[in-house]
Amino acid sequence: xxxxxxxxxxxxxxxxxxxxxxxxxxxxxxxxxxxxxxxxxxxxxxxxxxxxxxxxxxxxxxxxxxxxxxxxxxxxxxxxxxxxxxxxxxxxxxxxxxxxxxxxxxxxxxxxxxxxxxxxxxxxxxxxxxxxxxxxxxxxxxxxxxxxxxxxxxxxxxxxxxxxxxxxxxxxxxxxxxxxxxxxxxxxxxxxxxxxxxxxxxxxxxxxxxxxxxxxxxxxxxxxxxxxxxxxxxxxxxxxxxxxxxxxxxxxxxxxxxxxxxxxxxxxxxxxxxxxxxxxxxxxxxxxxxxxxxxxxxxxxxxxxxxxxxxxxxxxxxxxxxxxxxxxxxxxxxxxxxxxxxxxxxxxxxxxxxxxxxxxxxxxxxxxxxxxxxxxxxxxxxxxxxxxxxxxxxxxxxxxxxxxxxxxxxxxxxxxxxxxxxxxxxxxxxxxxxxxxxxxxxxxxxxxxxxxxxxxxxxxxxxxxxxxxxxxxxxxxxxxxxxxxxxxxxxxxxxxxxxxxxxxxxxxxxxxxxxxxxxxxxxxxxxxxxxxxxxxxxxxxxxxxxxxxxxxxxxxxxxxxxxxxxxxxxxxxxxxxxxxxxxxxxxxxxxxxxxxxxxxxxxxxxxxxxxxxxxxxxxxxxxxxxxxxxxxxxxxxxxxxxxxxxxxxxxxxxxxxxxxxxxxxxxxxxxxxxxxxxxxxxxxxxxxxxxxxxxxxxxxxxxxxxxxxxxxxx
Ligand code: MN
Numbered sequence: 173x174x175x176x177x178x179x180x181x182x183x184x185x186x187x188x189x190x191x192x193x194x195x196x197x198x199x200x201x202x203x204x205x206x207x208x209x210x211x212x213x214x215x216x217x218x219x220x221x222x223x224x225x226x227x228x229x230x231x232x233x234x235x236x237x238x239x240x241x242x243x244x245x246x247x248x249x250x251x252x253x254x255x256x257x258x259x260x261x262x263x264x265x266x267x268x269x270x271x272x273x274x275x276x277x278x279x280x281x282x283x284x285x286x287x288x289x290x291x292x293x294x295x296x297x298x299x300x301x302x303x304x305x306x307x308x309x310x311x312x313x314x315x316x317x318x319x320x321x322x323x324x325x326x327x328x329x330x331x332x333x334x335x336x337x338x339x340x341x342x343x344x345x346x347x348x349x350x351x352x353x354x355x356x357x358x359x360x361x362x363x364x365x366x367x368x369x370x371x372x373x374x375x376x377x378x379x380x381x382x383x384x385x386x387x388x389x390x391x392x393x394x395x396x397x398x399x400x401x402x403x404x405x406x407x408x409x410x411x412x413x414x415x416x417x418x419x420x421x422x423x424x425x426x427x428x429x430x431x432x433x434x435x436x437x438x439x440x441x442x443x444x445x446x447x448x449x450x451x452x453x454x455x456x457x458x459x460x461x462x463x464x465x466x467x468x469x470x471x472x473x474x475x476x477x478x479x480x481x482x483x484x485x486x487x488x489x490x491x492x493x494x495x496x497x498x499x500x501x502x503x504x505x506x507x508x509x510x511x512x513x514x515x516x517x518x519x520x521x522x523x524x525x526x527x528x529x530x531x532x533x534x535x536x537x538x539x540x541x542x543x544x545x546x547x548x549x550x551x552x553x554x555x556x557x558x559x560x561x562x563x564x565x566x567x568x569x570x571x572x573x574x575x576x577x578x579x580x581x582x583x584x585x586x587x588x589x590x591x592x593x594x595x596x597x598x599x600x601x602x603x604x605x606x607x608x609x610x611x612x613x614x615x616x617x618x619x620x621x622x623x624x625x626x627x628x629x630x631x632x633x634x635x636x637x638x639x640x641x642x643x644x645x646x647x648x649x650x651x652x653x654x655x656x657x658x659x660x661x662x663x664x665x666x667x668x669x670x671x672x673x674x675x676x677x678x679x680x681x682x683x684x685x686x687x688x689x690x691x692x693x694x695x696x697x698x699x700x701x702x703x704x705x706x707x708x709x710x711x712x713x714x715x716x717x718x719x720x721x722x723x724x725x726x727x728x729x730x731x732x733x734x735x736x737x738x739x740x741x742x743x744x745x746x747x748x749x750x751x752x753x754x755x756x757x758x759x760x761x762x763x764x765x766x767x768x769x770x771x772x773x774x775x776x777x778x779x780x781x782x783x784x785x786x787x788x789x790x791x792x793x794x795x796x797x798x799x800x801x802x803x804x805x806x807x808x809x810x811x812x813x814x815x816x817x818x819x820x821x822x823x824x825x826x827x828x829x830x831x832x833x834x835x836x837x838x839x840x841x842x843x844x845x846x847x848x849x850x851x852x853x854x855x856x857x858x859x860x861x862x863x864x865x866x867x868x869x870x871x872x873x874x875x876x877x878x879x880x881x882x883x884x885x886x
Pocket of ligand 1: 244311
């Protein structure tokens, strides 16, 4: 067992201001309190808090953390009370011990709701003082190291799953990389021992006939760097079994195909030397495409910095090389703990560093019950999560596969509604672009933009989905209103009156509606019929059959009126004299949010702002041209259809709905004849092509309320 003075000396090594009295007092207190208690391994129980304290000392943590580690199980497992702790060790330590004690219950709970509640406590506790989390992680690490002694397979597996789902991601999040790696490996050993064993056996095999190879690589890399006058420390290590396993799964590749199972590390003196070392390695070896990552200019959210690259290195071995300075190495190895070396205690209240914890808390406050919270956090937050940042550095956690639109809605509903694209890590990208961990996302908005129905097909968050659906429903209402207005006009004509909104007042009263728009919407949706309207407007007038010829005449005059609005160019924001093409990939139609791509000599190609093709131009923002449709663009052609419709509630609404869903726009609608059960309509629909019209007709034909439909004048 670790001796009292050994622990104190270990802490003194990195912290001359060690609280020797406090550590000694805690050592004795915990030893006495745990007394003859034993672990599952048969060891005295006290060995556990002692090992936890030792782990924290390995990470060079402050005396407060060490004392908390020694005491962390006393309140829960012995007759010691929190009051005792407060009296003997002070308010600060008591608060820390209380925090850890509350969290201890998390692993005993099998009930999902209780687990969620405990997880909530974990987040709350660590938001107050990150040392609670550090002690908890060390506690978990030691428990995982001794997991084999636990008899029940069920509880072993549960601990392993929790470690994989919650503790390992938390360790990674605060940059405790060695702990994270070990936690993952121990959990992997419990959850999938066969896979882990086979990988380790293969690694051993490889090492037995290739040990000299990695030595040779190190020597050769060292030589390459020396030739560029770089004094570098080079080391090599195998990647962890679990990371090889996930890679095998992700690429669906057999072990043999994974050649880059060795990672080499180059440590140099300065940032400038990092880039020089990179240049030297790229100059000497063939670079593997797509493997270079600059985490120096764009550090990971946990503060990790390094240059990563992949090359076909010495001995024709595919290797990964990580290049960093000594200080970056410290942060990579000790994470958060490295901060204690420079400014003790400050990191505890370092608001910037732990903004992510606050955002966890926000989710917690918004989520309904604890159960839901677990869905949001454990499942969404850790297993399939991407962490992205606003330009101000606020963290936004989103499920995997989340897009710019999801991010925009997570920032604010208004931002989502008006989102037209984003700058991801400084590069312009379209709204449907998927986000990756650590992306900095600046949402680009436009006042005139509204969500398009297609967004609903690619967004990943419920929040975005719900909002888009709501707005599309509102838009649908607009369609119903314009349709209803036409119905009302037709009804007025039918009743032999000149249409005015004023004449509808008795109708509003009769149907108990607030506004004219409410009336039009109800009429458009088919909640009541034209006949009912007429019966209020002109109680004695009988519905008559309108002559088709007259209607066509009226239609023509309406169309020619609209034609006067045609402008030479339907687009705003064009460079004069440039040719315009409409992209075949996305078929922009008036009303779509659009973006122009300039090709010299060819003019401007217009894409829908959601178009996936735009991703190909994300690295050339200078070619992007902000274009928009003119208000009254008549680029679209008008197709005319004749529909025979059942006279049933909602029938008209169904027609307008179907047309709208297929991207058509009703520009004119008239009743050409009507009987009790059926009526015939002539509908003018703005479409982009005959194909488009054919699609709309097919969709209408599928609707059961429609008896016949055919194109007019074809
Ligand atoms: Mn413990």
